[in-house]
Each structure stands twice: as structure tokens, then as C-alpha cells.
Amino acid sequence: xxxxxxxxxxxxxxxxxxxxxxxxxxxxxxxxxxxxxxxxxxxxxxxxxxxxxxxxxxxxxxxxxxxxxxxxxxxxxxxxxxxxxxxxxxxxxxxxxxxxxxxxxxxxxxxxxxxxxxxxxxxxxxxxxxxxxxxxxxxxxxxxxxxxxxxxxxxxxxxxxxxxxxxxxxxxxxxxxxxxxxxxxxxxxxxxxxxxxxxxxxxxxxxxxxxxxxxxxxxxxxxxxxxxxxxxxxxxxxxxxxxxxxxxxxxxxxxxxxxxxxxxxxxxxxxxxxxxxxxxxxxx
Amino acid sequence: xxxxxxxxxxxxxxxxxxxxxxxxxxxxxxxxxxxxxxxxxxxxxxxxxxxxxxxxxxxxxxxxxxxxxxxxxxxxxxxxxxxxxxxxxxxxxxxxxxxxxxxxxxxxxxxxxxxxxxxxxxxxxxxxxxxxxxxxxxxxxxxxxxxxxxxxxxxxxxxxxxxxxxxxxxxxxxxxxxxxxxxxxxxxxxxxxxxxxxxxxxxxxxxxxxxxxxxxxxxxxxxxxxxxxxxxxxxxxxxxxxxxxxxxxxxxxxxxxxxxxxxxxxxxxxxxxxxxxxxxxxxxxxxxxxxxxxxxxxxxxxxxxxxxxxxxxxxxxxxxxxxxxxxxxxxxxxxxxxxxxxxxxxxxxxxxxxxxxxxxxxxxxxxxxxxxxxxxxxxxxxxxxxxxxxxxxxxxxxxxxxxxxxxxxxxxxxxxxxxxxxxxxxxxxxxxxxxxxxxxxxxxxxxxxxxxxxxxxxxxxxxxxxxxxxxxxxxxxxxxxxxxxxxxxxxxxxxxxxxxxxxxxxxxxxxxxxxxxxxxxxxxxxxxxx
Numbered sequence: 001x002x003x004x005x006x007x008x009x010x011x012x013x014x015x016x017x018x019x020x021x022x023x024x025x026x027x028x029x030x031x032x033x034x035x036x037x038x039x040x041x042x043x044x045x046x047x048x049x050x051x052x053x054x055x056x057x058x059x060x061x062x063x064x065x066x067x068x069x070x071x072x073x074x075x076x077x078x079x080x081x082x083x084x085x086x087x088x089x090x091x092x093x094x095x096x097x098x099x100x101x102x103x104x105x106x107x108x109x110x111x112x113x114x115x116x117x118x119x120x121x122x123x124x125x126x127x128x129x130x131x132x133x134x135x136x137x138x139x140x141x142x143x144x145x146x147x148x149x150x151x152x153x154x155x156x157x158x159x160x161x162x163x164x165x166x167x168x169x170x171x172x173x174x175x176x177x178x179x180x181x182x183x184x185x186x187x188x189x190x191x192x193x194x195x196x197x198x199x200x201x202x203x204x205x206x207x208x209x210x211x212x213x214x215x216x217x218x219x220x221x222x223x224x225x226x227x228x229x230x231x232x233x234x235x236x237x238x239x240x241x242x243x244x245x246x247x248x249x250x251x252x253x254x255x256x257x258x259x260x261x262x263x264x265x266x267x268x269x270x271x272x273x274x275x276x277x278x279x280x281x282x283x284x
Numbered sequence: 285x286x287x288x289x290x291x292x293x294x295x296x297x298x299x300x301x302x303x304x305x306x307x308x309x310x311x312x313x314x315x316x317x318x319x320x321x322x323x324x325x326x327x328x329x330x331x332x333x334x335x336x337x338x339x340x341x342x343x344x345x346x347x348x349x350x351x352x353x354x355x356x357x358x359x360x361x362x363x364x365x366x367x368x369x370x371x372x373x374x375x376x377x378x379x380x381x382x383x384x385x386x387x388x389x390x391x392x393x394x395x396x397x398x399x400x401x402x403x404x405x406x407x408x409x410x411x412x413x414x415x416x417x418x419x420x421x422x423x424x425x426x427x428x429x430x431x432x433x434x435x436x437x438x439x440x441x442x443x444x445x446x447x448x449x450x451x452x453x454x455x456x457x458x459x460x461x462x463x464x465x466x467x468x469x470x471x472x473x474x475x476x477x478x479x480x481x482x483x484x485x486x487x488x489x490x491x492x493x494x495x496x497x498x499x500x501x502x503x504x505x506x507x508x509x510x511x512x513x514x515x516x517x518x519x520x521x522x523x524x525x526x527x528x529x530x531x532x533x534x535x536x537x538x539x540x541x542x543x544x545x546x547x548x549x550x551x552x553x554x555x556x557x558x559x560x561x562x563x564x565x566x567x568x569x570x571x572x573x574x575x576x577x578x579x580x581x582x583x584x585x586x587x588x589x590x591x592x593x594x595x596x597x598x599x600x601x602x603x604x605x606x607x608x609x610x611x612x613x614x615x616x617x618x619x620x621x622x623x624x625x626x627x628x629x630x631x632x633x634x635x636x637x638x639x640x641x642x643x644x645x646x647x648x649x650x651x652x653x654x655x656x657x658x659x660x661x662x663x664x665x666x667x668x669x670x671x672x673x674x675x676x677x678x679x680x681x682x683x684x685x686x687x688x689x690x691x692x693x694x695x696x697x698x699x700x701x702x703x704x705x706x707x708x709x710x711x712x713x714x715x716x717x718x719x720x721x722x723x724x725x726x727x728x729x730x731x732x733x734x735x736x737x738x739x740x741x742x743x744x745x746x747x748x749x750x751x752x753x754x755x756x757x758x759x760x761x762x763x764x765x766x767x768x769x770x771x772x773x774x775x776x777x778x779x780x781x782x783x784x785x786x787x788x789x790x791x792x793x794x795x796x797x798x799x800x801x802x803x804x805x806x807x808x809x810x811x812x813x814x
Contacts, residue, residue, distance in 0.1 A: 004674035050777075058649070096473070096642045113473065113644040120346075120641055124777075127458050131769040131778075138765040146758050181713070184781050187770065188717050191763030195724050198758050221731040225724040228671045232664040236716065239663050243656040246338075247709045251716075 006223045008216050011271070019272035023265050027162045030169035037172050045168050048177035051125040053118030054092045055099050058244075059108035060085055071106045074099065081244035086111060088244060094118065128183045135190050136160070143194070152205060155273040156197040159265040163193035167257035174253075181250030188251075189258040192229065196222035196266045204274050211278055219267060226266075230259045289742070290806070296799035299791075300691060303698025307331045333697065336706035336780075339654050341647030342469035343476050347640030348461060349434060351426035351633050352401040356391035357415050359384060362606035364534045367394060367413045368517060374409035375401065379536050380515040383632070385427045393427050394420075397633035425462055429520045430632045433623065434464055436521070437631055438480055440624040445479040447471045464635060473644045480635065485510050486628035489577045490550055493561065500571070507546045507576070510628065512539040518626045521619035529619040530610040531626065540607030544598045552576075553595040563589030578611075578625055585625045588612065657712045664716065665690070668723050680807045681734065685726045688800040692722045695796065696788050710777055714784025721763055721789060725756045725797045733804055742805075749801045760793045 011019070034044040049056060058081075061068065068087050069078045075089045093099060096115040103110055116124075139160065144153045164186055171182065203218035204211060237252035287294060308331060337344050359367065364384045372379040377398050385393045394410060403422050411417030435452045442450035450468040457463070468476050488508035493500045508516075516539060519532030535543060551557055557574035565572040565587035578586035588611060590598075597603040611626075613619040668689070672682045693715055700707060732752035733745065763785065770782035 004671060094638065100474070110472075110644075111646045111649045113642060115642040117639045117641065119639050123457055123459050123461055128778075130458065134769040135766040138768070139762050142758075142762055142765055180710070180777050184710070184713050184717075184778055187766055187782075188720070188785075190766040191717075191721065191759070192724070194762045195721070195759045198762075199728065199755050202755050202758075217731075217735060220735075221727055224671070224675050224731075225727050228668050228675075228723055228727070229720050231667045231671050232716075232720065235667045236660055236664045239660045240656075243660070245653055245656055245660065245709070247713060248657070248660060248716075251713055 004224070004227075006220045008219075009267070011212065011215070011275075016272040016276045019268045019275075023159075023162060023269040026166060026261075026264070030162075030166045033169040033172055034165065045171055045178045047121075047125060048179040049090060049092070049116060049121070050180050051121045051128070051178060052092065053094050053116050053121040054090060055094055055096055055113065055115040056088060056090045057099060057103060057113045058086055058088050058111040059103050060111055061087070061106075061108040063106075063108075068108075072099075072102055074102065079244075082242045084244075086244070124180075128178075128180075132164075132183065132186055132190075135187055136164070139190050139194060143198075146198070147201060147205070149277075151273055151277040152201045155270045155277075156194060156201065158273075159197050159262070159270045160190060160193045162265050162269070163189050163258050163262045166261040167254050170257045171254065176250065176253065179247070179250045181247040182254045184247075185251045185254035185258065188255060189262075192255075193258065193262045193265070196226055196262060197270050199225075200266060200270060201274065204278065211275065215271065222266065223263065226259050226263055230256055233259065290802050292795075292799040292802045296691065296795055299695055299698075299795055303695050303701075306698040306702040307333065331697075332701040334701075334704055334706045335650070335654065336708035336711075337467055337469065337643060337645060337650075338708040339650045339657075340469055340706075341645045341650035342467065343471050343473045343645075344468075344643040345466045345473060345476060345635070345637060345640065346455070346463050346642075347635040347637045348463055349426045349431060349633050350399055350636050351395050351397045351430070352403075352406060352422065352424060353393055353395040353427055354406060354410055354417075354420040354422045355388060355393045355427075356419065356421050357394060357410070359386060359392040359394075359415070361386070361608065363414070364517070365537055365540070365607050367415065368534070369536060370413035371396070371409045374412050375405060378515060380517075381633075383430065383517045384534070385429050388427050388429070390421075395426050395430060397426065397430070426633060431462060431464065433518075433520050433632050434635075436620050437624045437627065437629065438464070438466055440621060441479055441482065441629055442466070442468060442476075445482075447476065447479065463640060470647060473642050477637070480631070483630045484581045484628040486513055486578065486580045486626060488513070489579050490546065490552060491572065491575045491577060492550055492552070492557070493571075493573065502572075504577075505546065505550065507543055507550075508535075508539060512536070512542075513626060513628070514630070515539065518623055521613075521616065521623040523616060523619075524610075528612055529614070529616045530612045531619050531623045532608060532610045533626070535607040537604070537607060540604050543607075544604055547590065547595075547598060552590050553599050558590055558592040558595045563587055578622065580625050580628060586611070586613075586618075586622050653709065657709065661693075661712065661715065661719075665719065668719070672723070672727075676730070681730055681804065684800060684803045684807065685723070685730060688726055688796050688803070689719055689722050692718060692788065692792050692796045695791050696784065699787060699791070700784075705780075708780055710779075710781040711784045714781045714788065717763075717781075717785045718788030718792065721759070722792050722797065725759065725792065726800055728752050728755055729797060729801050730804060733801065734808070745801075745805050749798075752801070753798075756793060756797060760789050763789050 038044050062085055065078055065080055065087065069075055072089060074091045074093055076092060077090050079088045081088065094115050094117050096113055100110060100113060140157045143156045147153045199222050200218040203214040207214050233252045233255045237249055237256060240248035240252060367384055368379050368382045371394060372382045375396065381397045383395050385395065396406060406422060407417040410420055431454050435454060439452045447468050452466050455463045455465050466476060487506050487510055489504050490507045491502055491504045494503050515536050517534040521531045523529050547553055552574055561573040563573055563575035565575050572587065574589055575587045577584045594609055611622060613622055669686050672685055676682045696715060696718060729752045733748050767782040767785045770778050771786055
């Protein structure tokens with residue numbers, strides 16, 4: 001039988017610089033992707049119809065995917081739903097009436113329609129940005145209050161920042177648009193990613209025992225936490241994508257990106273900063 | 285087992301029982317009571333849970349109202365009519381599209397209920413009407429009164445149109461935009477929009493007794509036509525300071541001239557008409573005396589006589605100068621209905637659907653989402669179970685952990701049923717967030733309590749538990765802070781997600797997760813004794 005044992009890495013072999021280099025390089029690469037994306041498309045991530053305005057309709061028909069695509073010439077994407085004869089069609093147009101009558105005259109049964117105007121979308125986008133911004137600042141302030149020392153606090157905040165930025169870059173790489181689901185996931189990440197960082201800081205700074213003992217104990221719990229969440233989100237992504245449930249697939253996949261990133265950030269970047277703080281920063 | 289030592293477990297059991305009652309108990313949520321027919325999905329399933337549109341099927345139309353409003357003005361009651369006329373003619377729009385609203389909370393206001401009003405011309409028109417056009421603050425949108433009137437009108441039309449269970453409300457986004465939200469289960473958007481757009485014919489008809497050879501007969505004459513009513517301003521139904529429900533009306537000057545002349549000619553201002561022969565339609569509809577009927581699509585919906593004071597004003601010419609009067613009703617409900625009738629069901633202004641959102645979902649799809657979401661949650665929970673078992677390989681640790689995580693969701697569902705929260709997909713995302721943080725916290729508790737070897741005494745347990753709780757508490761506060769902007773900023777679609785997450789984290793940290801610590805202690809002490 002498989003056993004789930006958290007491995008004990010041999011941190012002694014690597015210097016702080018080496019440890020921090022990998023996550024920082026990935027973070028830099030992610031920022032580069034976002035900057036490049038902004039230069040080319042005007043926004044750091046491509047917003048979905050929830051934020052740009054547009055229409056998504058779901059129709060039931062016996063026609064094939066390519067037939068649907070041909071019949072509804074306004075369609076920007078036609079996606080089949082597994083295990084059914086239904087398709088989800090998205091378009092930037094917000095003329096829901098025209099879209100509905102187009103689908104009806106083709107003989108398709110309309111299962112659902114969701115349409116948002118551009119102005120409403122822009123409003124939602126502003127709110128989402130405010131929401132994420134306020135959440136991040138609030139989280140940072142709380143961390144500084146909890147630990148009351150600069151290096152451990154900034155380690156947590158930096159790692160949370162990276163946990164949000166890297167998934168955003170990955171969304172571009174995998175062609176996932178920003179939606180309500182992914183915004184929800186980014187907010188959850190602020191909460192989740194901090195869990196394992198707080199745990200690590202707490203064990204190293206507030207417990208007896210050697211640095212490496214404390215680290216390993218925090219890791220046993222922290223890695224289990226994150227891996228459990230990753231496994232839950234991965235199956236949720238697979239199942240909800242197959243079913244064609246809205247909101248959930250985006251949420252799950254962005255969380256998977258973020259949690260994997262968090263493993264790297266917590267046990268390489270955060271750890272190296274803490275080690276430096278414990279052995280060199282304090283001694284000076 | 286000592287109850288006092290295990291009060292956390294006792295509390296969890298109490299909460300689980302309360303939740304069971306909320307979910308399966310009789311009558312269920314206070315919201316689902318008899319006087320509220322508008323909650324969807326009430327009593328449709330085996331539980332008291334209510335489902336929102338995304339899971340029950342139906343239509344939602346969310347749109348801002350067309351209009352431009354000038355506020356911080358100072359207007360006298362008597363100026364209403366002239367202001368409406370002047371502003372209307374200056375802007376080349378019908379008088380009916382200009383309304384004057386006093387005491388808005390931001391001074392008095394003039395609103396223009398049409399598209400594309402240039403701010404410059406609006407200011408000029410206000411100045412022409414003798415107001416401080418330059419000093420007024422002008423914004424897009426309409427006054428709260430007009431929004432309220434729109435909501436009441438749509439509600440009345442939906443209820444009358446046979447689309448049961450509709451809900452109409454206003455929603456304000458954090459950026460200050462106001463929307464009217466119309467939710468109708470089991471109807472498609474075309475049906476709903478047609479019903480909202482549907483308008484009838486209304487008029488005010490004067491009826492009076494006339495002596496003829498064959499005794500007393502009744503004669504009818506229209507004194508206010510549909511068009512004249514359209515051009516007048518029908519105020520918001522409300523209650524006077526004296527507690528009298530009423531609808532205020534301001535006529536145009538032209539209409540007021542005709543109206544007063546007709547009423548004087550027909551003898552309505554005579555002492556007989558305002559006295560012994562005043563309207564008694566309710567008591568004797570066949571011999572009502574001097575009555576003013578409100579007629580919608582040939583049906584009398586309201587009848588009243590002329591009050592002596594108003595008759596006096598008409599005789600003296602006072603009314604023609606400030607042509608406002610009120611129609612009194614017996615209840616606020618009746619006043620709200622009358623207000624809708626006087627507009628013949630027309631909305632005060634247009635719903636700008638093209639600037640809003642439209643959502644339609646077949647009921648069958650909603651039903652499918654329900655069980656699919658349930659199944660997805662279940663599979664995710666199994667994945668969690670798998671990794672927890674692989675990690676601990678001890679059912680004594682893992683089984684209570686998974687039970688506790690499930691209890692958390694159960695309590696949340698009970699909470700949702702108790703307050704009558706209509707569940708949507710975003711709430712389900714919130715449940716998932718709660719399970720996620722919940723399992724994280726349970727792992728922290730388990731590791732903290734088990735890692736340092738045997739639990740010799742209660743005191744050792746307490747100290748370890750407290751250590752674990754510091755981390756859990758810190759993580760919980762972070763999550764709550766991360767979610768609160770969404771919960772309080774009214775971001776519409778993600779608000780439910782944020783609220784569920786916050787409530788779930790609170791339930792978890794205060795009730796279920798501490799109880800797990802107690803369960804673990806009992807099991808471990810038992811094992812130690814073996």
C-alpha cells in the first residue's frame with residue numbers, strides 16, 4: 001500500500017541564497033509574463049465575460065460541435081458538456097434577444113442564458129480588484145501584528161504575494177480567463193497560503209527545539225494540509241469540468257496552481273528567510 | 285465520560301441537533317412562513333433548504349434605471365407643476381418624463397426620466413424654471429423614491445401576471461451604481477420582460493346622480509384621460525404624518541384647468557356633493573352619489589369623493605395654481621396598488637436591460653446542478669479522506685477528523701435553512717472553502733496533540749490544545765479578513781461565497797474544531813489505558 005510520509009529534506013546542503021533563488025526566479029518569471037501580457041493585451045490577465053460583458057448560452061441539440069459552430073456564427077467558443085447533448089456557447093455580444101432567437105431558429109433548446117453588459121462587467125472588475133487589494137492589505141497588517149518582527153512577517157507576506165502572482169501568470173499560460181470563480185480562488189489563496197506560513201513561523205520562532213526539528217514538525221503538518229487540499233481541488237476540477245458546472249472548475253484549478261506554488265514558497269523562500277533571521281539576522 | 289470536561293463535544297452535539305431541526309423540522313425557516321410566498325423552492329425537497337435561481341431555475345434581470353437627477357435644490361410644494369412644465373419644454377420632452385421629488389435626503393430633486401440628457405442643457409432648464417441650476421449636483425440615475433416606485437410597480441405586475449414567487453429589490457454596488465433586480469422562478473426572461481413592459485389604459489371618471497323622469501339616474505364623464513395622467517406626476521404611496529395612507533398626485537396646469545372646470549360644471553364642488561351625497565361606492569355601488577372612479581381597462585379599481593377642502597381650493601382657483609392633491613386609501617397596500625393603477629402599470633422609467641445582466645436557467649438544469657454539485661463535494665471529501673487515512677493510518681485519528689469536517693458542512697446547511705438563505709453556486713464554493721480550512725485546522729490540532737508523545741494528563745492536553753489554537757485562530761482571522769471586503773462591499777455574485785466562508789470559519793473555530801480536540805483526547809486516553 002502507498003504510504004503518505006512527508007520527506008525530510010536535507011536543508012543543510014543548500015545555502016539561504018540557493019534556497020530562495022528558485023522561488024524568486026519563478027516569481028520574477030511570473031511577473032515578466034504578466035508584464036508582457038499587459039503590453040500585448042492591455043490587461044495582466046484576460047478577463048472573461050463576467051468582467052468584459054458578453055453572453056453565455058447553453059443549448060441542447062443533436063447537432064455536432066462543428067455544426068453548432070457553423071450555425072451560430074456569433075459564437076466565440078462552443079464547448080460540449082460531457083455525457084449530454086448540450087453545448088456551452090460564449091460570445092462578446094450582449095444582445096441576448098438576438099442570440100436567443102438565433103439559437104431558437106436553429107432548432108436548439110435553450111437550457112440557460114447568462115448575459116452581462118460591458119458597463120456592468122467593468123463595475124464588477126473594479127470591485128474584484130478592490131476586494132483582492134483590501135484583502136491582501138488587511139492580511140499583511142494582521143501578520144505584522146501577530147509576529148511583531150519584520151523579517152518573519154515580510155516572509156509570510158512575500159510568500160502570499162507570490163502565491164497570487166504565479167497562479168495569475170499560469171492562468172495566462174493555460175488560457176484560463178479571469179472569472180468570478182478564479183477571483184474567489186485568489187481570495188481563498190490569501191487565506192490558505194498564510195496557514196502553512198503561520199504554522200512554520202510559529203514552530204520556528206515560538207517553540208523549543210532545534211531549528212531543523214521545528215521545521216520538520218511544521219512541515220509534517222503543513223505539507224499534509226497543502227497536499228490534502230491539492231488532491232481535493234484536483235478531483236473537484238476534473239469532476240466539475242466534466243459536468244459543466246459553472247464557477248467551480250475555474251475555482252478549483254486556480255487553487256491547485258496556488259497551493260502548489262505555496263509548497264515551494266513556504267518551504268524554500270519563507271524557510272530561507274527564517275533561517276537567515278534566526279542564525280544571522282538576530283546575531284548581528 | 286465527564287460532561288463538564290467534554291463541554292465542547294456537548295456543544296457540538298447540541299448544534300448538530302439544532303441543525304437537524306432547522307433542516308428537517310416542521311415549518312422550517314421563519315422566511316418560509318405563510319405570509320411570504322416569495323421564497324423560492326420552499327418545501328420543494330425533503331429539507332427546508334431554499335435554492336436561489338442558479339440551482340432552482342428561473343430568470344433574473346438586473347438593470348439600472350434610465351434617468352438623470354439634479355439634487356441639492358430648494359423647491360416649494362407649490363412650484364412642482366411649473367417646474368415640471370418648464371423643464372420639460374426646455375428639454376423638448378413630455379412633462380410626464382420630468383418629476384419633482386422633495387426631501388430626498390440630499391435636498392429636493394428634479395429628475396428627468398429619459399436617455400441622453402446633457403448636463404449643460406439640464407442646468408439651463410433648471411435655471412429657466414427659477415432654480416439654482418449651476419449649484420445643483422447632477423448625477424446619473426434616479427432618486428430612491430423612483431426606484432422604490434419601480435420596485436412596487438414591477439412587484440404588483442408580476443404578482444398579477446400569474447408568475448408566482450417573484451422577488452423584486454434594489455441593489456447598490458460598492459461603486460455607487462443602483463440596480464433593480466427582478467427574480468422570477470420558473471419563467472423565461474422574455475416572459476418576464478413582456479410582463480414588465482405591459483401597459484394598460486387608465487382614466488378618472490366622474491359619476492353623479494341626475495334627476496330624470498324615471499327617477500334618479502347616473503351619468504359618467506371622463507375628467508382625466510390616460511394621456512393627462514401620463515403627463516402628471518404620480519407620487520410614491522405612503523403615509524401622512526397623521527397616519528393616513530395616500531398617493532400624492534401633481535397634475536399639469538392644462539389638465540388642472542380642465543379638471544377643475546369639469547368638476548365645477550358637474551356640481552362636484554357643491555355643498556351637496558361634498559356633504560350628504562359624497563361618494564359611498566363601497567356601501568352601495570349602485571347608488572354611490574358623487575364619485576370619482578379610477579378606471580383601469582374598463583374596471584373600477586378605486587372610488588372616492590371630493591374632500592370639502594379640495595372643493596374649496598378648486599372654487600377659489602387656488603388648486604389651478606398649485607395642482608397637487610392626494611388620494612386617500614384605507615391601507616398602505618391599497619395605496620401602493622392605486623399608485624400602480626394610476627400609472628396603468630407603466631414603470632416610472634425604463635429598465636436599462638442593455639446595461640445590466642440577464643440570467644435564465646431551465647429548472648431541469650438547476651436540478652442537475654444541485655446533485656452534481658453535491659456529488660462533486662462528496663468526491664472532494666473522499667479525496668480528503670484518502671490522504672488523511674494514508675497519512676495517519678489510524679482510524680481513531682482519521683475517522684473523527686472526517687466526521688468533524690462533515691459536521692461543519694452540516695451545521696452550515698442548517699444555518700442556511702434556519703435563516704432562509706437561498707443557496708447558489710457561489711455558496712457551494714464557500715462550503716468547499718470551509719471544508720478546506722477545516723481539514724487544515726484539524727490536521728494542526730491532531731499533529732500538535734499527538735506528536736509529542738503520550739498525553740499523560742489533562743493539563744498537558746490543555747497546553748497543547750492552546751498552542752494549536754493559536755495557529756488556528758491566526759489562520760481563521762486571516763481568512764475572515766480576506767473575505768470581509770467581498771461580504772460587506774456587496775459585490776453581488778461573490779457576496780454569498782464570502783458570507784458562507786466567514787460564517788463557516790466562525791462555526792469551525794468556535795464549535796467543531798475545538799470539539800475534535802476533545803474527541804481525540806478521549807480516544808487517545810482510552811488507547812493509552814489498553
